[in-house]
Amino acid sequence: MEDNMYNATMDFITERVNYHGANEPQGLQDSVDDFKTAVEILKETLTEEQICLFQEAEHQYSYVDGEQMRFYFESGFADAVRFMFGWHEGWKGN
Numbered sequence: 001m002e003d004n005m006y007n008a009t010m011d012f013i014t015e016r017v018n019y020h021g022a023n024e025p026q027g028l029q030d031s032v033d034d035f036k037t038a039v040e041i042l043k044e045t046l047t048e049e050q051i052c053l054f055q056e057a058e059h060q061y062s063y064v065d066g067e068q069m070r071f072y073f074e075s076g077f078a079d080a081v082r083f084m085f086g087w088h089e090g091w092k093g094n
Contacts, residue, residue: 013073 024032039058046054 009077013077
């Protein structure tokens with residue numbers, strides 16, 4: 001039962017992330033574009049050794065960003081479920 005709930009949760013989170021990723025607000029799109037432009041400008045100024053270090057930093061940033069998104073979506077979903085199931089008993093938070 002717990003595995004089924006976990007899988008259903010992961011499927012739901014993935015669906016929501018994909019949906020919102022395809023329907024970002026314009027402000028978010030603009031900030032991402034500005035960030036990418038700044039990264040490209042910075043890369044043009046780096047030596048080959050610095051480029052290797054920068055690429056590793058980019059990789060780690062992407063990993064951290066993904067893990068943060070997953071954590072917050074899972075936490076938000078878990079809180080929503082606790083809230084909904086606890087509603088009839090009176091929501092008390094934590």
